[in-house]
Amino acid sequence: MDKYIYMDNAATTPVKKEVLDEMIPYFTEKYGNPSSVYSLGSISKRAMEDSREKIAKIINADKREMFFTGGGSEADNWAIKGIAYGNKQKGNHIITTKIEHHAVLHTCDYLQKNGFDITYLDVDEYGMISLDELKEAITDRTILISIMFANNEIGTIQPIKEIGEIAKERKIYFHTDAVQAIGNIKIDVKELNIDLMSISAHKFYGPKGIGALYIKQGVKIDPLISGGGQERNRRAGTENVAAIVGMGKAIELAYEDLEEHNDRLTKLRDSLIKKIEDNIPYVRLNGHPTKRLPGNVNICFRFIEGESLLLSLDMEKIAGSSGSACTSGSLDPSHVLLAIGLPHEIAHGSLRLSLGDFNTEEEIDFVVEKLVKIVDRLRQMSPLYEKIKEEQ
Incomplete structure (x- = not known):
C-alpha cells in the first residue's frame, strides 16, 4: 500500500475540507477583531456566536x-482551578481518578501542593470506577468531582449519568473531560447532570488550538486567564x-451522521481486534470489551517494547x-495501564490504534499483515519469548 495509513485519531484528526x-x-477577508464596534468586527462576532450556538445545541446547553x-x-485547568479557588470557602476536597489525562492529574497535583486535598479513585481491570467507592470518598469538604467521560488510552466509557446523579444529590460540582467522547457519543449535559x-476541536476533525468549556449557569468559578473582557x-x-468557526462546522458535521459513524467505526474496531487476536499469540485487549469508544483499540503484545x-x-x-511514555523522556509505562493492574513488563508492550472516518477494512488487513511480521521479528530478539517457546 503506497499511502500512509493513519491510525492515531485519538491523538488528533485531520481537518476536514468542509471545515477548512x-x-x-x-x-483573509473577514479578519476583524470581534470586540471592535465597526462592521468588520461585527462579522467576526456574529460568526463566533453562530459557532457557540451550534456547539451548545449539540450538547443541549444554552449558548451563554x-x-x-x-x-x-486549558479547559481542564480552568474547570478544576476555577472551582477550587472559587469555592474554597466551602471546602478544599476534590475527587478524581488515577487514569485521568495529565491535564487533570497535573492540575490536581498543583492544587495538592497548594493546600487542597485530592482523592484519586482506583479503577478495575477494565478502567471503570466503582460508584460505591466514589460515594465513600465524598466528605463534607468535597467541592468537585472530576472524572473523564472516556479514557484517551484504553477507550473505556465511565458511568457518567450515575456519577452526575451522585454529585447532584450531594450538591457537589461535577466536571468531565469529554475531549475523547465528543464527536463519538451523544452528550446531553442536562440529562447527565x-x-x-x-472539549477540544482537533479530536473531531476541527483545527488544533481551540476548545471550549461548558459551564452550567449558576456555577461559581474563578477565571483562569485575566485581561480584557472577552x-x-x-x-x-x-x-x-477562524478556529472557532472551524470548531462549529466540525461539530455540526460530526453529529449529522453520528449513528452511522459509530456503527462503521465499531465494526472496523471489532474486526481489527479479532484479526490481531486470531493471528498473534500472547496479546491482551486493554479497556472495557463493550463500553469503549467506537474507534479505540489498545492491545499489549507480550515480550516486546511498544516503542520498537x-x-x-x-x-x-x-x-x-x-501507552509507554518513552518519547517524553520517561521510561515509565502508561499510568493508565498500571492503574488497571498490568505489570510493567506487559504495559511496556502496548499499542493504541485509534480509527477514524478515513480508515478502511483494506487498511486493517494491511496493518494486521504487517503487525504479524513485526511482532514476530521483535519477539525473536527477546530472551523471555525464547524461554516461553522452549517450555512449550
Missing part, C-alpha cells in the same frame, strides 16, 4: 454556557475566530501510538 473552507475567509478556550488542557465539560469577562484574550513496535510500524507507513 469555512475557516479560510476569517484569515459555552466559553471558548485554547484547547482541552454535568456542571462543567471540557468571553463575558471570564476568559481574556482576543478570540481565535511503533518505529517498525512507521517504517511501513503506519501511524499508531504507545
